[in-house]
Amino acid sequence: MVDQTHVRAPDVYARSFQMDPRTLDVMVTRLEAWGRHPFFLRAIDEYLNALALSGRPRVLDLGCGTGVAARALARRPDFAGSVVAIDISDYLTAAGRRLPPRKAWASRSISAPAMRTG
Ligand SMILES: C[S@@+](CC[C@H](N)C(=O)[O-])C[C@H]1O[C@@H](n2cnc3c(N)ncnc32)[C@H](O)[C@@H]1O
DSSP, X not given: OOOOTTSSSOOGGGGGGGOOHHHHHHHHHHHHHHHHSHHXXXXXXXXXXXXXXXXXXXXXXXXXXXXXXXXXXXXXXXXXXXXXXXXXXXXXXXXXXTSSOOTTOOSBOSSSBEEEEO
């Protein structure tokens, strides 16, 4: 974990593992709002196209938050693999697991809160 205590406006996402549920709910709402925004949808689509993951059996999404990108990948018709999505915040991955697509979400990975599709 990068120490950001000396930074005037530290990245709130770097402290997501130690925040209270009310703040985390705001974070969930914000991440999901981004995930529905046309600009972000287009950006994520272009990003996933550039990564060319369609033939990959398994993809790891590190720092997935609520899994906006992981779920976008899982929904793509040209992607038949599975996505393992990990975040330092168990709260954020738990929120993501409640959202579609919900097929075969795993509750944990090896060492961090995680979710998985496929
Ligand atoms: C800006 S958010 C992006 C979330 C997601 N990738 C998205 O695009 O919606 C950054 C995420 O990284 C996570 N994060 C920060 N530090 C981390 C670490 N050391 N290990 C794993 N996840 C971390 C935060 O909890 C947060 O969910």
